[in-house]
Amino acid sequence: MDIVELSRLQFAFTAMVHFLFVPLTLGLSILLAIMESVYVMTGKTIYRQMTKFWGKLFGINFALGVTTGIAMEFQFGTNWSYYSHYVGDIFGAPLAIEALMAFFLESTLVGLFFFGWDRLSKEKHLAVTWLMALATNMSALWILVANGWMQHPVGSELNLATMRMELVSFAEVLLNPVAQVKFVHTVSAGYVTGAIFVLAISSWYLLKGREIAFARRSFAIASAFGLASALSVIVLGDESGYELGDVQKVKLAAIEAEWQTHPAPAAFTLFGLPNEAEQHTDFAIRIPGVMGLIATRSLDTEVMGIRELKEEHRERIVNGQEAYALMQRLRSDEEREGDMARFEEVRSDLGYGLLLSAYSDDVANATTAEIDQAVEASIPKVWPLFWSFRAMVAAGFSMLLLFALAFWHSVRRQPEKSRWLLRFALFSLPLPWIACEAGWFVAEYGRQPWAIGEILPVHLAISSLTAEQVLFTLISIGVLYTTFVIIEMWLMQHFARKGPSGSGYLDDDAESDYPISTPAREA
Amino acid sequence: MMDYETLRFVWWVLIGVLLVGFAVTDGFDMGVAALLNVVGRGDEERRVMINSMAPHWDGNQVWLVTAGGALFAAWPPVYATAFNGFYLALMLTLFALFLRPLAFDYRSKLENPTWRRRWDWGLTIGSAVPALIFGVAFGNLLQGVPFQFDDYLRLEYQGGLLGLLNPFALLAGLLSLLMFVTHGAAWLQLKTEGELRSRSAAIGSLTALICAALFVLGGVWLLLGVDGYQVTSVIDTQGYNDTTGKIVAVSAGGWMTNYSRFPLLWLLPVLGVLGFVLCALTMKLGRHALAFTSSAVAMAMVVVTTGVTMFPFVMPSSLNPNHSLTMWDATASELTLKIMFVVVCIFVPLVLLYTAWSYWVMRGRLNEQFIRDNDKALY
Numbered sequence: 001m002d003i004v005e006l007s008r009l010q011f012a013f014t015a016m017v018h019f020l021f022v023p024l025t026l027g028l029s030i031l032l033a034i035m036e037s038v039y040v041m042t043g044k045t046i047y048r049q050m051t052k053f054w055g056k057l058f059g060i061n062f063a064l065g066v067t068t069g070i071a072m073e074f075q076f077g078t079n080w081s082y083y084s085h086y087v088g089d090i091f092g093a094p095l096a097i098e099a100l101m102a103f104f105l106e107s108t109l110v111g112l113f114f115f116g117w118d119r120l121s122k123e124k125h126l127a128v129t130w131l132m133a134l135a136t137n138m139s140a141l142w143i144l145v146a147n148g149w150m151q152h153p154v155g156s157e158l159n160l161a162t163m164r165m166e167l168v169s170f171a172e173v174l175l176n177p178v179a180q181v182k183f184v185h186t187v188s189a190g191y192v193t194g195a196i197f198v199l200a201i202s203s204w205y206l207l208k209g210r211e212i213a214f215a216r217r218s219f220a221i222a223s224a225f226g227l228a229s230a231l232s233v234i235v236l237g238d239e240s241g242y243e244l245g246d247v248q249k250v251k252l253a254a255i256e257a258e259w260q261t262h263p264a265p266a267a268f269t270l271f272g273l274p275n276e277a278e279q280h281t282d283f284a285i286r287i288p289g290v291m292g293l294i295a296t297r298s299l300d301t302e303v304m305g306i307r308e309l310k311e312e313h314r315e316r317i318v319n320g321q322e323a324y325a326l327m328q329r330l331r332s333d334e335e336r337e338g339d340m341a342r343f344e345e346v347r348s349d350l351g352y353g354l355l356l357s358a359y360s361d362d363v364a365n366a367t368t369a370e371i372d373q374a375v376e377a378s379i380p381k382v383w384p385l386f387w388s389f390r391a392m393v394a395a396g397f398s399m400l401l402l403f404a405l406a407f408w409h410s411v412r413r414q415p416e417k418s419r420w421l422l423r424f425a426l427f428s429l430p431l432p433w434i435a436c437e438a439g440w441f442v443a444e445y446g447r448q449p450w451a452i453g454e455i456l457p458v459h460l461a462i463s464s465l466t467a468e469q470v471l472f473t474l475i476s477i478g479v480l481y482t483t484f485v486i487i488e489m490w491l492m493q494h495f496a497r498k499g500p501s502g503s504g505y506l507d508d509d510a511e512s513d514y515p516i517s518t519p520a521r522e523a
Numbered sequence: 524m525m526d527y528e529t530l531r532f533v534w535w536v537l538i539g540v541l542l543v544g545f546a547v548t549d550g551f552d553m554g555v556a557a558l559l560n561v562v563g564r565g566d567e568e569r570r571v572m573i574n575s576m577a578p579h580w581d582g583n584q585v586w587l588v589t590a591g592g593a594l595f596a597a598w599p600p601v602y603a604t605a606f607n608g609f610y611l612a613l614m615l616t617l618f619a620l621f622l623r624p625l626a627f628d629y630r631s632k633l634e635n636p637t638w639r640r641r642w643d644w645g646l647t648i649g650s651a652v653p654a655l656i657f658g659v660a661f662g663n664l665l666q667g668v669p670f671q672f673d674d675y676l677r678l679e680y681q682g683g684l685l686g687l688l689n690p691f692a693l694l695a696g697l698l699s700l701l702m703f704v705t706h707g708a709a710w711l712q713l714k715t716e717g718e719l720r721s722r723s724a725a726i727g728s729l730t731a732l733i734c735a736a737l738f739v740l741g742g743v744w745l746l747l748g749v750d751g752y753q754v755t756s757v758i759d760t761q762g763y764n765d766t767t768g769k770i771v772a773v774s775a776g777g778w779m780t781n782y783s784r785f786p787l788l789w790l791l792p793v794l795g796v797l798g799f800v801l802c803a804l805t806m807k808l809g810r811h812a813l814a815f816t817s818s819a820v821a822m823a824m825v826v827v828t829t830g831v832t833m834f835p836f837v838m839p840s841s842l843n844p845n846h847s848l849t850m851w852d853a854t855a856s857e858l859t860l861k862i863m864f865v866v867v868c869i870f871v872p873l874v875l876l877y878t879a880w881s882y883w884v885m886r887g888r889l890n891e892q893f894i895r896d897n898d899k900a901l902y
Contacts, residue, residue: 063628066581067621073591077606078613081678084606088599089855093863096592100870103585108874108881111578115901119884159856161763163676164599166856331674463607464678473614480621487625491632503899 004459006470007079010477012444014071016437017481021065023436026140026187027194027229028058029133032113033126034221040126050218051129052117053500054198057492059114064488066107068481073099079470083451083461089166090156090173091146098142106135140187148179150452151443152245158347158455160330165455178244181236182443188232189439192399193432195226196425199406201496203425206416211499219415223406230400246309247453250378251446253306254385256291257281260305265292271390274382279306306379313378317371319346320353325364351455352378358449358459380448388438388445395435402428528760528851530860534597535837535850537867539830541593545586546822547706548878551815552576552583554707556623556650557700559643562711562722567891569643570631570901574894575714577902578885580627582878596863600766600853601837604678608668609660611684616656622649631902651700658699661829662692665778666749667841672767681842691744698737702822705730705802709815712806716890728806731818735799738825742792745832751777752839752847764852771844778832788831795824 001009032051039047073095076084084092109132116125149156155172156165167173199222205215252258257274258266259281268291272284292303323346326339353363355374360366366374402424409415416422447453451461495503525533555576563569576583594602606613622645630642666689669682708727712720756770782788798821805814833839838848854860894901 059628060632063624066584066624070588070620071617073588074606074613074617076595077591077602078610081603081607084595084603085600085676085678088595088602089859092592092595092597092599092602092855093859096589096596096863097866099585099589099592100866100874103588104582104870104874105877107585108579108582108878110581112881112884115578116884117900159763161765162856167859167862170858170862463610464680465607465610469610473611476614476618480618484621484625487629491629495632 001467001471003465003467003470004462006467006474007462007465008458010079010470010474011075013474013481014068014075014477015444016440017485018065018068018072019436019440020433020485021061021068022140023186023190023193023432024061024197025058025065026136026190027192028054028061028197029129029136029194030191031194031198031221031225032058033129033133034225035218036126036129038221040122046213046217049500050214053214053503054218055113056495056503057197059110060488060491060495062110064484067484071477079463079465080451080461081463083456085164086456086461087153087156087165087452089164090149090153093167093170094142094146094149094173098139098146102135102139102142106132106139109135137187140190141183144183144186145174145176145179147443148176148182149173150450151182151247151447152176152178153452153455158350160327163331165452178248184236185233185439188229188236189432189436191229192226192233192396193436195222195229195403196399196428196432198222199226199402199425200429203415203422204496205499207419207422207426209416211501212416214500216410216415219406220410223403223410223415226399227403227407230396230403234396234400245453246312247447247450249304250306250309250380251385251442253304253309254380254382254446255389255442256303257284257382257386258291258303258305259307261302261308262305264302265289265296265299266303267291269386272386274386276382306382310375310379313352314371314375316349316352317355317374317378319349320351321356321364321366322346322353323350324353324356328364348454351450351452351457354460355449355457358457377449380446385442385446388441392435392438392442395431395438399428399431399435524861525864526761527857527860530857530864531760531851531854533864534854534860535830535834537864538590538593538597539827540871541586541590542826543823545583545590546703546826547819548583548586549580550654550703550822551706551710552580553650553654554703554705555710556646556707557654557704558707558711558723558726559647562708562719562726563643566636566639567894568719570894571715571719571889571891572711573627573630573646574901575711575889577627578881581624582881584623593863593867597855597860598837598848598850598853599855600676600764601848604670604680604848605660605668605838607678608670608680608682609663609687612656612660612687616653619649619652622646627902650703654700654703655696658696659687659692661699662695663687663689664838665695665745665829665833666691667752667773667839667844667847669842670840671843671846676766679842691741691749694737694741694744698734698741698825701730701737702734702799702818702825705734705799706815706818706822709802709806709811709818712811713815714888716888724806724809727814727818728803731799731803731806731821734821735796735803738792738795738799742828745778746776749778750775751780752833752836752844753777753780754835754849758835758849758851760851764854766848766852767846769845769847769849769852771839771847773841773844781831781834791824791831792828795821795828798822798824 032055035047035054036051039051109128112120112128113132116128120128154176155167155169157168159166198218202215202219202222205211257269257272259279267286267288269281270285270287272281274281292299292301296303323343326343327350329335329339330343355378356363356366356370359370359373405421406415406425409418409421449457451458555572559569559572563572626642626646626649630639670678670680672678705727708723708730711723750773753772753774754769755772758769798817802814802817802821805817835849835851836847837850837853840847
């Protein structure tokens with residue numbers, strides 16, 4: 001493998017492992033805040049025990065979220081150095097704001113959440129828990145503003161003097177519609193993850209006939225919260241942003257294996273085997289009209305097909321060659337009359353010109369064969385996107401069904417009587433992770449061949465390193481992360497099995513459970 | 524508001540503030556963790572040490588993350604060049620840092636003594652290795668780093684991990700490790716009792732004196748044995764970054780320039796040395812608050828002295844000195860600097876406020892009885 005592929009693999013691995021822990025943190029932090037609110041409002045100590053027990057599992061997950069998060073903050077610079085130079089003026093800001101606005105609050109308050117129980121009044125501790133949950137969600141906002149900009153780069157412009165993209169409008173970057181839908185979709189997915197986690201483990205207790213009072217209440221809260229969140233994920237799915245920008249259009253066409261443009265509204269391919277060679281989907285089962293409705297939110301907007309997108313890309317690549325040649329002249333002393341004016345006309349296609357640099361040393365004079373190669377590579381492989389999207393949707397709908405049933409049974413106050421439902425809930429435990437990972441795969445693999453959509457191809461974004469160096473770190477991270485994940489999962493199941501009573505939470509008398517006494521003052 | 528030049532200067536100051544914030548906060552928990560297997564005898568003593576920082580280490584570490592983020596936002600070329608250039612060193616730092624959150628949260632979750640001892644070492648490695656490497660990195664910055672750019676500002680970096688481990692850089696690394704250790708020892712005196720406290724006082728007053736000596740030695744070495752960098756052309760401090768367009772001279776004693784022009788600057792390193800000496804003294808005398816304050820001041824002075832010595836450079840290039848990065852020509856655009864300045868003005872005071880509140884809530888000393896009483900609830 002070459003350095004580009006190794007760098008991509010390292011980023012994909014670190015990001016995907018990181019995202020095993022993020023959604024649970026997002027969802028569980030809100031659930032903890034809800035449980036503790038019930039405790040403060042009703043004064044029933046069982047809700048405090050719930051907050052503490054689920055809080056312990058939250059902590060085990062949170063630690064690995066922090067560990068894998070550190071790598072994310074630093075590896076743009078370590079492994080994507082030209083990327084960092086080229087777009088740092090825009091991309092760095094949301095990352096820094098995330099740290100200042102969210103990480104500080106989250107990390108400071110998580111300490112008080114765990115160790116402040118007996119040092120803070122009920123109300124103050126509740127405020128700490130809510131602020132911690134809020135900070136977690138704000139962190140998602142800023143990182144998705146950054147990611148949304150990679151998908152649909154708005155509010156910025158190439159500065160030929162500094163040879164990088166520079167910020168023009170911060171408001172546009174912040175209010176980027178792609179970022180906004182991503183935020184809602186991602187945090188809702190986090191809430192679903194938290195809800196399934198609590199629901200599945202509570203169901204296991206109910207199946208075993210243990211911790212009944214504790215598990216019923218947890219089950220009820222998780223099913224109600226989960227139902228609302230699952231509806232939100234599906235209704236506010238992020239394909240609503242897929243009309244915006246070329247990257248999103250390509251992604252949509254690939255997800256749907258839409259080889260050619262069809263008359264609106266487009267059909268949804270429920271099942272099929274995408275055949276890359278013949279640009280055709282074998283054995284397709286289609287539902288008329290549905291996809292056009294989902295993707296464009298209208299009945300008369302076309303969903304562009306891959307063939308048409310490629311034609312468009314070819315034009316833009318040819319324009320990009322001219323933009324590249326003009327840029328070379330403008331950055332040297334050979335500027336001619338009218339170069340700048342012409343550059344203004346074609347500058348939006350410069351990124352497409354840069355795509356050619358993977359196949360030709362002389363972008364401005366690339367051959368037709370080289371242009372053909374760049375055009376082919378301008379669309380990601382269809383089948384991985386087609387299938388991971390369907391995996392996500394299937395997992396999503398099955399969780400919606402589960403929450404609906406669980407909510408119904410919990411309203412009737414007898415969830416433990418229906419054992420098949422409890423088993424359904426237990427075996428659904430992996431679903432939110434499958435959905436989250438598949439969803440991110442669609443978002444990021446679907447962005448290929450771009451690092452920044454229409455601006456910077458991924459092969460130019462890498463660092464000045466050797467393949468061996470990246471291979472070494474990739475293997476090291478692989479070994480470390482695998483070890484960590486095994487330890488984390490073992491601890492998680494260990495404490496879930498012990499349960500609230502086995503961990504000593506329910507044995508103590510109601511007022512002194514899980515005590516943290518005031519330590520001795522100055523001797 | 525401010526013009527580009529002022530903003531650039533303000534951001535040079537702000538990056539310094541973040542680095543000092545990191546040293547003063549995360550510095551003590553890294554120091555305590557580095558000392559864990561030195562002064563902590565037995566599981567309960569080590570738990571006292573760990574729990575003295577348990578509510579705070581995570582918030583403290585965000586200073587480091589924020590410094591990284593702020594570097595990305597305010598000085599993208601520096602972020603790109605430094606992180607790429609120091610690749611393997613930074614990766615080793617990351618691997619070590621991976622261990623910290625896990626060691627804190629997982630260590631005391633199980634009773635098994637082997638499990639706990641392994642995580643104790645994980646915590647020590649996770650804290651001591653980054654403390655050492657940060658110093659090594661600064662030691663290399665002061666000597667210049669082998670990089671240059673092509674016409675499209677793509678980085679070319681020549682040099683590997685071993686080149687970073689030269690004697691001067693190792694001295695800087697040792698200083699940074701020992702100043703964190705000193706600061707950690709000072710923290711332990713504020714938060715613990717009895718033998719643990721007196722053992723850390725003994726170690727801390729020793730390391731403080733070594734720090735003073737290393738700082739002086741490093742300074743003399745820098746002035747006599749390390750070439751300094753000077754910009755000899757005029758940089759347009761109001762204009763676009765023209766990173767590769769300036770002319771830079773490299774000369775023996777070049778790092779003296781700022782001190783010859785403004786002799787008052789000598790106060791900074793002098794205050795640093797005095798801080799370390801005062802810290803050693805007050806530890807011996809049992810004046811814990813003063814010891815912690817003076818180690819904080821001393822560390823701040825080490826960071827500030829380094830920055831002032833190199834001003835306006837932040838990353839000199841030994842391969843092609845003209846391509847060196849300075850705080851005038853390696854910044855973000857004016858708009859980004861402006862927006863980030865507003866963000867910092869709003870959020871840094873808030874951060875300081877709730878951080879102070881969390882320390883106030885968790886105030887007081889810990890002892891082994893406290894650990895036994897709260898066995899399940901503590902780290």
